[in-house]
Amino acid sequence: MALLDLANPHRFLALARAFIPTLALIAAVLLALGLVLGFRAPPDYQQGETVRIMFIHVPAAWIALGAYSLMAISTLGTLVWRHPLADVAAKAAAPIGAAFCLLCLVTGALWGRPMWGAYWVWDARLTSVLVLFLIYLGILALWRAIEDPGQAGRAVAILTLVGFLNVPIIKFSVDWWNTLHQPASVFRAGGPTIHPALLTPLVITAAGFGALFLALHLAAMRNEILRRRVRSLRLIAAADVEAR
Amino acid sequence: MIAALRAVLARDVTLAFRVGGGGGIGVVFFLAVVTIVPFAVGPDLPLIARIGPAVLWIGALLASLLGLDRIFAADHEDGSLDLLLITPIPLEAIAAAKGVAHWITTGLPLVVAAPLLGLLLGLEPQALAAATATLLVGTPALTFLGLIGAALGVAMPRGGLLVAVLILPLTIPILIFGVAATTAAVTDPLPFGTPFKLIAALSLASFVLGPIAAAAALRQLRD
Numbered sequence: 001m002a003l004l005d006l007a008n009p010h011r012f013l014a015l016a017r018a019f020i021p022t023l024a025l026i027a028a029v030l031l032a033l034g035l036v037l038g039f040r041a042p043p044d045y046q047q048g049e050t051v052r053i054m055f056i057h058v059p060a061a062w063i064a065l066g067a068y069s070l071m072a073i074s075t076l077g078t079l080v081w082r083h084p085l086a087d088v089a090a091k092a093a094a095p096i097g098a099a100f101c102l103l104c105l106v107t108g109a110l111w112g113r114p115m116w117g118a119y120w121v122w123d124a125r126l127t128s129v130l131v132l133f134l135i136y137l138g139i140l141a142l143w144r145a146i147e148d149p150g151q152a153g154r155a156v157a158i159l160t161l162v163g164f165l166n167v168p169i170i171k172f173s174v175d176w177w178n179t180l181h182q183p184a185s186v187f188r189a190g191g192p193t194i195h196p197a198l199l200t201p202l203v204i205t206a207a208g209f210g211a212l213f214l215a216l217h218l219a220a221m222r223n224e225i226l227r228r229r230v231r232s233l234r235l236i237a238a239a240d241v242e243a244r
Numbered sequence: 245m246i247a248a249l250r251a252v253l254a255r256d257v258t259l260a261f262r263v264g265g266g267g268g269i270g271v272v273f274f275l276a277v278v279t280i281v282p283f284a285v286g287p288d289l290p291l292i293a294r295i296g297p298a299v300l301w302i303g304a305l306l307a308s309l310l311g312l313d314r315i316f317a318a319d320h321e322d323g324s325l326d327l328l329l330i331t332p333i334p335l336e337a338i339a340a341a342k343g344v345a346h347w348i349t350t351g352l353p354l355v356v357a358a359p360l361l362g363l364l365l366g367l368e369p370q371a372l373a374a375a376t377a378t379l380l381v382g383t384p385a386l387t388f389l390g391l392i393g394a395a396l397g398v399a400m401p402r403g404g405l406l407v408a409v410l411i412l413p414l415t416i417p418i419l420i421f422g423v424a425a426t427t428a429a430v431t432d433p434l435p436f437g438t439p440f441k442l443i444a445a446l447s448l449a450s451f452v453l454g455p456i457a458a459a460a461a462l463r464q465l466r467d
Contacts, residue, residue: 079460134413142396145406154464155396159410162392162457166414169446173417177424 009225012085016222023215030208037201044198053111055201059209060104064132067097067213071139072164075157085221087153088228090160091143092220096213098136104129124178128171135163149228248333249341256345259318270307270350271357277303278361289366296365297375297426301419303361304354304379308386309411313403315346315394316462325398329466335459343391343454351383374429374436378422378443385418385447388454395458399465418446 034055044051071093077086108126109119120126139156146152281299282292292299319325328338358379362372393411397403425439 079464131413131416138410138413141406141409145397145400145403151399151465155461158392158457158461158464159396162453163414165453166417169417170413173420173442177420 016218020218023211027211034205050114055205057107059206060100063213064101067093075160078157088224096216101133124175128174252341253345260349271353274303274307293366296367298423300375301422309408312390312394313397313407316398320398336455339458340455343388347387355380371430374426378425382418382422382443385450388450391454391458395461
């Protein structure tokens, strides 16, 4: 099915109605399985039990990055093809991506406390995720600052794309900054390869997180479409009152 | 087209200097930021000299964010933005000219003031020269990235704080390389040239990207 067919909100809503429960079910099953496997996995020889935080932390980081990429692609759809659902997709992804980014930061802090002795260290990776979170917050603020949804969508599209171009530069500069100031870092560049006993739960929870993100994203898109309908109905109603 | 762009530039520079002090306020703000730092960290001159380049850069960064939201908003309010939009000259070029004018009136005064403020912070002559050079090369990047925020905030009645929030994360690389080049000139064994060239690259890249994105934002918001 072409992407163009989805331009019809009716067709999209019908599709969303079918997909949301399925995706939610897949997410629930995978996350439950990941939870069980995560607790049955052997503790790490160095990090002990705290390694289990990884099963939430790493997928959350992946989703936070993936959601931003999805937003960048969607906003390209807004600016280039004027696809009517593109800015709905971008808007729906922003708060979910920000939430996963926050989840990644919080679990990272909780993991860092027993491992490094501090909730926060100015490591390159942590810092670039924090900057990504700031960019998410800026995008959310811009969505709220402009009242007209179409206009807000186009403004956010430009900001998202500029941010997307900037994220690799920020990542590079932050890496550079950190290696400059802490040559003997506690974090190894490669790290040991993950043992299969830990990798399996990680992959399963990551798939669960992905399904959860898609379900939440489709639901948020549906809500946004309905919210816009309510808005235009209200405007029509207000115009009717005015005309009378 | 060159004549028209020169007219836009001259108009913006004249307006900035005649209305509300222009770059003067930015410099005063810069001075105020530098002044409050010793009160926060204590009158320990070696410490202040050590963090001096960072203080100069943070001060310049905040000062250059101050007037950003007025670049296009004033033209939007008095209607001249509509005239600029319907001229045959590409909007990107006009945006670039306005960015240059804004840099001359806000960025350049900061660069000129930096050596004096560096003296207050007890910087060595070499660090002073390095900080001034990095600011000279780096402030255009701040202005042209800020141009995007200015265009996005054009229709907002209170866009100032939002523009700063949108732009600040994007300026982190400039801050990193600016401070790194300055400290490299004084203490670190690392060469000064590498980060300095990187800021120059960022400035050139934002000189291209900024006006294009700002013009796109202005057009989109007018639809």
